[in-house]
Amino acid sequence: MNRWQGVVGWVQERSRLLVAVLVLLTLASLAGAVRVGVDNAVDIWFPDDDPALKAYQAFQEEFGNDEVVVIGVHAPDGVASPEGLAKVRQITQRAAEVQGVAKVRSLITTPSIRGGLGTLQVGPVVGETSTASDPALISAAVRDDPLMRQLLSADGKTTVVLAEMEAMDDIDARRDSILGELRATLTDHPVHYAGIGVIYAALNEASTQGAAGIMAASYLLILVLLWWLMGRWRPVLLTLGVVGLGAVWLLGMYGAAGRNINMVTMVMPTLVLVIGVSDCVHMLVHTAAASQTLSPEERVRQGVGEVFWPCLINTLTTSMGFLALTMATMPVIRDLGLFCALGLMTAFVCSVVLCTLMARRPGFTPLLRPQGWIQRCVDSLANLAVERPVRVLVVAGGVGLVACMGVTRIVVDTYSIDFLDAEHSVRLDSDRIESSYGPYTPLEFIVERADGVKDPQTLRAIAQWQRKMEAAPSVGWTRSAADIVTRLDAVMSGQDVGEIPQDETALAQLLFLYESDADAEMDRFISGDGTRARVTVGVPMESARGFDSAIRSLSSMAELPPGTTLTPAGYLPLYVRIMDHIVGSQLSSFAMAFAIIFILIGVLFRSLRIAVLAIPANLLPVLCTLGLMGALGVRLDVATVTIAAIVLGLVVDDTVQFLYRFQVESSRSTDQIEAVRRAVQKVGQPMTITTVVLAGGFAVLGLATIKSVAWFGLLLSTALVTALFSDLLVVPALIVLTSRRTAS
Helix, strand or coil, X not given: CCHHHHHHHHHHHCHHHHHHHHHHHHHHHHHHHCCCCECCCHHHHCCCCCHHHHHHHHHHHHHCCCCEEEEEEECCCCCCCHHHHHHHHHHHHHHHCCCCEEEEECCCCCCEEECCCCCCEEECCCCCCCCCCHHHHHHHHHHHCHHHHCCXXXXXXXXXXXXXXXXXXXXXXXHHHHHHHHHHHCCCCCCEEECHHHHHHHHHHHHHHHHHHHHHHHHHHHHHHHHHHHCCHHHHHHHHHHHHHHHHHHXXXXXXXXXXXXXXXXXXXXXXXXXXXXXXXXXXXXXXXCCCCCCHHHHHHHHHHHHHHHHHHHHHHHHHHHHXXXXXXXXXXXXXHHHHHHHHHHHHHHHHHHHHHHCCCCCCCCCCCCCCHHHHHHHHHHHHHHHCHHHHHXXXXXXXXXXXXXXXXXXXXXXXXXXXXXXXHHHHHHHHHHHHCCCCEEEEEEEEECCCCCXXXXXXXXXXXXXXXXXXXCCCEEECHHHHHXXXXXXXXXXXXXXXXXXXXHHHHHHHHHHCCCCCCHHHCECCCCCEEEEEEEECCCCHHHHHHHHHHHHHCCCCCCCEEEEEECHHHHHHHHHHHHHHHHHHHHHHHHHHHHXXXXXXXXXXXXXXXXXXXXXXXXXXXXXXXXXHCCCECCCCCCHHHHHHHHHHHHHHHHHHHHHHHHHHCCCHHHHHHHHHHHHHHHHHHHHHHHHHHHHHXXXXXCHHHHHHHHHHHHHHHHXXXXXXXXXHHHHHHHHHHHHC
């Protein structure tokens, strides 16, 4: 009896105690799992000390929450008609009553600057009730006041009502309920919704529904595949029960740590589910293959004990691969790595305990089919590798080179609204608002000057910059304090078009008159100390790369006075910053996973040769996966950023099983080629079974409503199939060639 069989015997002797511990841990995990919520907000991707995140938080403290729900309202007879205005008024009033909405801006509530020569009025154009004069007043205000003009489409048939969220610390937890109440109170109006918060809410919903649906679909498919491959229901139910417990423990730890599911971590239960299947299959198959002359307890000790060490190595290497993700700069990626590693370790413990206790019972081991199609296939692949190793490696090298060409075509970008299906209501609403009203996404800039921005030179430069931007085809509108000043000048001078006064005293008088009015909103455009001016630009909904291009292009148009700085602000620069974190996270996580996994293999096997043999066979699936991404145009984004490290952590499992068995067979025979054949005969069938089951389980992620998660699953499924061929062809071919060279 080896030491691992002794461990299995120890588990058998303490079966009742261990079952009681499993039950208590499961109950405790359920209590933590029910606390898991959903959060896809932008700040989950950034470290707390990230400069871009700090700048965004400072902007919100200065100018308030820039998260706005854009409500598109269409009136066939024109928004300025009595019917159109009555509709806008009702929507405005109802939206303002929703708890969590700080303010509503619309044609009804936006202060308009109007009057005659030497007179000034500031305030909403329309009162509490609709009157015959309302359309004329609205039309005049829209024609003359730039801030009013921004709210209406060019044809006058579409307007936007902007519901500004309150600045609150728990906005991410309350956003969904606020939007739900907003939609509920406007159900009798055919309106459209858009905005960053609306996209987040849709992603939250997709994450919640997707997680439950994908988990159920994974269980169902794995159940069918396992039954087909094992030939009995009891080992199938045992396997699913084991990995199910691992998933529950994972969610329990995740909830206890105060974490919430998002579009990246929603795949954690499925990852643990499908990876945990591998250990159970190997333990049950080897128990079934043990001598029938032994007692049930002895067969379990021999079968489970025989694969205990390679399964433990698999768990350690895969867990280390996930732990490498903790080196990423993005907190959500670090969470994925840490909790997946913990989940895999707990799943291994569950596998050892429950397989040891249940496999001794009748009918809990699979029916072996040594001459079945699976065994015939793996034997054929092994023969090919042994008889034609050079050809195998040449073909593998060619596949690797082609994959490298695809890798060069990978685009690093993220596009939140594109995570949703093309027919999703949020995408359709966004398209409708952009097509009828124009670009609605606010891009913020801060113009800063130490001695104050309320001077003629700075405001004139801002006004000129706005005119340049508005001439760009991708810009819908701009707004700043310069708009207020030019409108004030027009009203007070009786001119049709105003300008920024060149005299500082005249400018100060205009601003004094405006700011003394109760309806004035200068604090929306200029900071309290007067050193920073806010300029907002309406741009189309874009990806992070597209927003980055817009920021650079629009910034280059500004010609500001010496001593004045221009800084992108608000949400979009933070969104663009995600690209830097994606690249950094991918490089750091893969490099760390690569180093840790192969060093660990060398240490655990006590063989440099084994570690070297494992490298090519596991790099090939990674290259093929990334190459396929490039060929298919799949972006490297917040959902696929972990793909390389995870693929490496997954595909190494079968390599470890094969190399361990080869090492055992080599110790029994000096014929290396015969050792390869025996290793294939021993582990080829369970390796194929686990690959089919795992590939099928990951393929279920293709059903996810979030497109990047769907690609994530399909790519992993492809990687596992590639890894199986690599393990049954490339590794044996390398062993044969190195053995021949050593012998010669």
